[in-house]
Amino acid sequence: MLHTVNKSPFESSSLRTCLALARAGSDILLIEDGVYGGLAGSAHSTMVEDALKSMKVYALGPDLKARGLAEDRLIPGVQVVGYDGFVDLASANDKVQSWL
């Protein structure tokens, strides 16, 4: 299943809840303010680092760029995709769950 998270973990608990409930093998896509959850060295990095042991985590490139966040600031293992990659992830997974 693909999970999309569009809120910063500093604003909402949706990323924490998503990661707690997502099964191993899930894909997590951080979009909009959700991309802040992909930043390395933040107060919320640990839960994403733990998730990366059993899931794949992606961040939407245009939303990183819109916020002035360079890709080298991401937690190692978080992959950057564009909207075309978002479409590919939505196709590859049998369901899409939006954490709003």
Added chain:
Amino acid sequence: MKFSVMVNEGPYTHQASDTAYQFTRAALAAGHEVFRVFFYHDGVNNGTRMTTPPQDDRNIVDRWSELASEHELDLVVCVAAAQRRGIVDADEAKRNGKDGDNIAPGFRISGLGQLIEAGIQSDRLLVFGD
């Protein structure tokens, strides 16, 4: 693959209308079918042609209308959510005694059944909101 998209947030609010549009455009560009875009709650505000953003800002409503015209997209606005927010087509205006309509080109007003049908008919339903 057949996608449908649901938009629950108004334009110029946070980012959901923009993300939904960019996703829809990318899906069409990749050769996928988009069965329907359904606008619910404040998302119905994506469908008024009276929207007049500053010239240097994107026109979210026109952008949907143009995409609909290019790809014969089905843009559906929930009737109950639309009535509450003053989004009307000619028929609804007449029925409710209003002095004009404001639905944007390419949009049509219908009911929640269209969302259920989109969920049944499509391989994936993506929800964008706040």
